[in-house]
Amino acid sequence: MxxxxxxxxxxxxxxxxxxxxxxxxxxxxxxxxxxxxxxxxxxxxxxxxxxxxxxxxxxxxxxxxxxxxxxxxxxxxxxxxxxxxxxxxxxxxxxxxxxxxxxxxxxxxxxxxxxxxxxxxxxxxxxxxxxxxxxxxxxxxxxxxxxxxxxxxxxxxxxxxxxxxxxxxxxxxxxxxxxxxxxxxxxxxxxxxxxxxxGRLVTTGTGGGPRRGLGADARYVTFALLNGVLTYHMPLLSLGLPLWIVTATAVPPAMIGVLVAVNTALAVLLQARLARDAVTLPGAAGDMVKAGLSLGAFGVAAYLLAYVGVAWLAVALALVAVVLLTGGELWQSAGAWTISYELAPPERRARYLATYQLGSALQGILAPLVITQVVLRLSGGWLLFAGVAAVAGLLHRPLAARGAALVHPPEPAAQPPQTI
Structure with a gap:
């Protein structure tokens, strides 16, 4: 044992x-x-x-x-x-x-x-x-x-x-x-x-690779913005879901602390396991797809909470919603680590990683307004969030495939020997 x-x-x-x-x-x-x-x-x-x-x-x-x-x-x-x-x-x-x-x-x-x-x-x-x-x-x-x-x-x-x-x-x-x-x-x-x-670690690579074009940088910024959408799991747990529970559902307010505890416990137990596929760029993109779909399913579950009048059923659905929200959180974090790192040039890695962080920073600025004025106020606000999150996740797969081609370009075809 x-x-x-x-x-x-x-x-x-x-x-x-x-x-x-x-x-x-x-x-x-x-x-x-x-x-x-x-x-x-x-x-x-x-x-x-x-x-x-x-x-x-x-x-x-x-x-x-x-x-x-x-x-x-x-x-x-x-x-x-x-x-x-x-x-x-x-x-x-x-x-x-x-x-x-x-x-x-x-x-x-x-x-x-x-x-x-x-x-x-x-x-x-x-x-x-x-x-x-x-x-x-x-x-x-x-x-x-x-x-x-x-x-x-x-x-x-x-x-x-x-x-x-x-x-x-x-x-x-x-x-x-x-x-x-x-x-x-x-x-x-x-x-x-x-x-x-x-403090003594060498944390940047050499600058011997080909110089990146504007297209590569624009794609990296796009990844950052999409990641910012998927990081909405943070304010939704601390702000959106508690306000929704208190104002629009039959879930007892005392359950909010329990739901946060469930999120924390699942994050501790499952983070390493759910990150295993993210060691490669395609695997990381797949995790971001899972994150978007999981957050989308959470949005649907949160929307349905308002229509469940029996307290114990509402609590059960709230627990399902938090499991889905936590899945989105864990897959998003794992996928973001690899995507942000692998698509950053070694000689400017910290600067690019900071650029990637701007998506999350923008979320921190906009989230209180978006959650309180759009998600919670509009009649279909949760469903709108669900759709946006799912699309943000799904877009990672084609973008990552093109990004991988930039990071690991195909070898040029061998030229036949020339004759005189």
Whole structure:
């Protein structure tokens, strides 16, 4: 029994390489602080700083815009200075930003600090991916990314549970401690990765390949935008589905926490397994197709929730919807790792990965408006989302086939010997 448990943990959570295991260990530290802060941040901003909900929304939107603008320049800097070095600097920057959050006492200071943090937040995922790719062999890249993400989900969940204690206490010192602990976790992650030598990794290839044309770059941007559509699983879980449950369904509001817990548990257990096909570009495109269809099916299930008047049947359908939403999340993340990496030129990889991240960043800016004003307000809003998500997934297969031809062009035909 113990042997089977160890094998399961190794297959699900433990990367195969030593540096991959360092990444997972550092990631759980980072994710604990993030889960702690995200869970209690709304109450900290409103109760401790004294902001209104509208002011919080404005500040976070401006922060997302700052990140959108800064992501590509920071990616280009990572190509010049090595992604590991830049990643460590970003974590120190974020730590300082959250210390400043603990000292913020009014709206202008909150906006300034939020924008400074936003400059780093959007750039962190692509720089982290470039650093990870340099740390592990190509055949272990997707496995490492998947297991590190699963481990981060555990850390996030533990942080969220810990935040419940802070919320129960409810005092300003308790909320300030929450923010400062998050700041310390960024420094902790940076210290672990620095000790493991990530700052010294060579994270870009040589520039000996053929120069890319505008068509290749346009295709890469198209992939980024399509990926942004598929990343709507994030705000739908935290915003769209809870609001829909409370306003339009027979699902008891207390089930929202259970549904989030189901999502987290499935993400931990299944991320590595569902990422296995994404080690190749065609397999990654197939995962994106699955993601789009799964999110489309989720949209249909969410639409039907409004027509189920029996509470237990509505709860069962809500659970099915969350399983579909989680499937879309896991397939999207796995497919995006390979597509964004394989179609990026080695000598400018971090910059291209940051470009790919812009699709997700744009989603972060637009999602609250799209979800509240379109998906939830229109009579067929959920069905509209279902159709858009399915199309975004299906488009990946033909685009990836053409992208693969650019990355691995066919060998020129041998010329017959010329005679004189």
């Amino acid at each position: 113990i042997g089977r448990l160890r094998a399961f943990v190794a297959a699900t959570l433990v990367p195969r390489t030593p540096l991959g295991r360092w990444l997972a260990a550092a990631g759980i530290v980072d994710a604990f602080g993030t889960g702690l802060f995200v869970t209690g941040s709304a109450l900290y901003f409103t109760r401790s700083i004294g902001l209104t909900a509208g002011q919080v929304g404005i500040g976070l939107t401006l922060a997302a815009l700052a990140g959108f603008v800064a992501a590509v320049p920071i990616g280009a800097l990572a190509d010049r200075l090595r992604a590991g070095r830049v990643y460590l600097a970003l974590q120190v920057w974020r730590s300082a930003g959250y210390v400043a959050y603990a000292l913020a006492g009014n709206f202008p200071v909150f906006v300034a600090v939020a924008c400074l943090i936003g400059l780093a937040d959007t750039a962190v995922p692509p720089v982290w991916q470039a650093m990870t790719a340099a740390a592990v062999p190509a055949e272990d890249r997707v496995d490492t990314l998947a297991k590190a993400r699963a481990v981060r989900n555990i850390g996030f969940g533990l942080g969220a549970l810990s935040a419940a204690v802070v919320i129960q206490i409810g005092t300003r010192p308790a909320f300030m401690a929450l923010v400062l602990v998050n700041a310390v976790t960024f420094l902790g992650e940076a210290a672990l990765l620095r000790r493991a030598g990530f």
